[in-house]
Amino acid sequence: MFRPVAQLPLDYSVFKDKKSVFSWAPSGAVLFGNGASVRTGEELKKLGVKKATLVTDQGLVKFGIAERIIQSVREAGIALDVYDKCEPDSSVETVERIAGLAQDSDVLIGLGGGSSMDPAKAAAILVANGGSIRDYQGCDKFTKAPLPIVAIPTAAGTGSECTPFAVIADRQRAWKMPIGGTGIMPALAICDPELTYSLPAGVTAATGMDALTHAIEAYTSRCTEPISDALAMQAIRLIAHAIRPAVYRGDIDRDARYDMMMGAMLAGYAFTSASLGISHCMAHPLGAQYQVPHGVANALCLPVVMEFNMGAWPERYADIAGFFGEDTCGMSVREAAKTGVRCVYELLEDMPIRPLESFGVTEGSLERLADDAMLGGDRPNNPRMTTKEDFIQLYRKVMTLKK
Structure with a gap:
């Protein structure tokens, strides 16, 4: 029936230089x-x-x-x-x-x-x-x-x-x-x-922002490698340009639906190799404790996490601005990185995503959420190290986002 393929253990070692050995083992x-x-x-x-x-x-x-x-x-x-x-x-x-x-x-x-x-x-x-x-x-x-x-x-x-x-x-x-x-x-x-043609706007937005989170977190992970980089870059480009038309005219814009599915798949392959970051560490407790849909949780956390991480690897966040189509010529790396973060904040503003407070998350929720976020398996691979107090502050900032 199915041909056997090589099965390598999952390995998320942090790469020290470009000559490090890495594995790439998609199957099927x-x-x-x-x-x-x-x-x-x-x-x-x-x-x-x-x-x-x-x-x-x-x-x-x-x-x-x-x-x-x-x-x-x-x-x-x-x-x-x-x-x-x-x-x-x-x-x-x-x-x-x-x-x-x-x-x-x-x-x-x-x-x-x-x-x-x-x-x-x-x-x-x-x-x-x-x-x-x-x-x-x-x-x-x-x-x-x-x-x-x-x-x-x-x-x-x-x-x-x-x-x-x-x-x-x-x-x-x-x-x-x-x-x-x-x-x-x-x-x-x-x-x-x-x-995907009949998906309502809210579902398209939430799932699409989940895919974008996969791509951006894979591109900025400590475990990046050349194949995951190539996949993540193309995924960000596709999603950045297709998500708005897919959300708001997805019943007729077949090209946008096609590009979104391709972007989501490429992002999946990218984070399989490169792992993810703390947006996912924050999103999982929100889903488990308050039934926040996973894509919604990632949509709300992503720009806040990007802003927190930006100083740890500004060159990568500057690249993201270019993937969104921004002209960064003449900008410093820091200015371009801030532009990349702004692109995602503006995208979130355009998405039909409910605010976090509508799910019942309160100031009193934050300590337990932060405790569980600290247990997230992707935390070591985030570009910036994170403490419990960092998570409390990040959740607090997510709660202030107005939709």
Whole structure:
């Protein structure tokens, strides 16, 4: 069925110079383009799949997108079970239910955003390794190869279709649990911009800002390397120019939808190698404790974090201004870096994103949020070191943003 590929452990060592050894280990294949999803069954048949389990949500069932994939798979003569009850920030319990359904499947298909693709990845671990998904928090904790995964994104944001990560909500602990390992990199990603045409403006904005955060944090991480840099730069360029038309005229601007999906995918590949930064450390507790959608949390935190980080690597933030199309000729590096930060503040102003206070976050929330942000696995890779007091001040500043 699926050809074996090299599986390297995830490595986020900080590079000391340009001659350091680094690994680049994406696996699987990508099928990208308008209408690509109708080929799902055909592609699975080529891979020798006899039975699959589809993981999705009720919204995609309601709007007929799930049926498009179901029909394609069944017309190819492949038996199919369907789990269609994924919730936002899918939980430990959801993963366990999917794993129970998929015991005799050859492959798991994650259709949707991260809330569908991530539990499919996590369930793939459980099918092969057993136990509780809590046993696999962290990187490379499983020993047996997970069930192969096919990922079909329906939003341009999470990048989960091309990353070896899953984030699962542990509601007992009010914690978003990271799970990683190259074994859960999807064997096949089917990226069809047509699946995003009907997304409302708010969802397009939140997911698009999530993708931009991935790209910018990968480009400014302490773990950058040449391949991740190239991918992150192009992702920032694409998203910076496509996100506004995708949000406000995404029903007719097909080029913007195409560029957003491409940008989100490239950003996913970039941060797979380069890691992320403290915007994600801040976003995860907001989601776990106050149910702030992940993209919204990153959208609100990103410019504040960029401003905090700017002095640690001003050359990179100056580059970002250029990726947004700003003419920085004649500016000092610091002036250009400030322009890069301003571009993202102005972008946030244009996005239909709710303010943090509307989710119930208060001054009294900040200490616990900061405690959990300090536990974020991406904190060591941020360009500037961060203390608990820094996080309190950063959350406080995010709360002052007016939308």
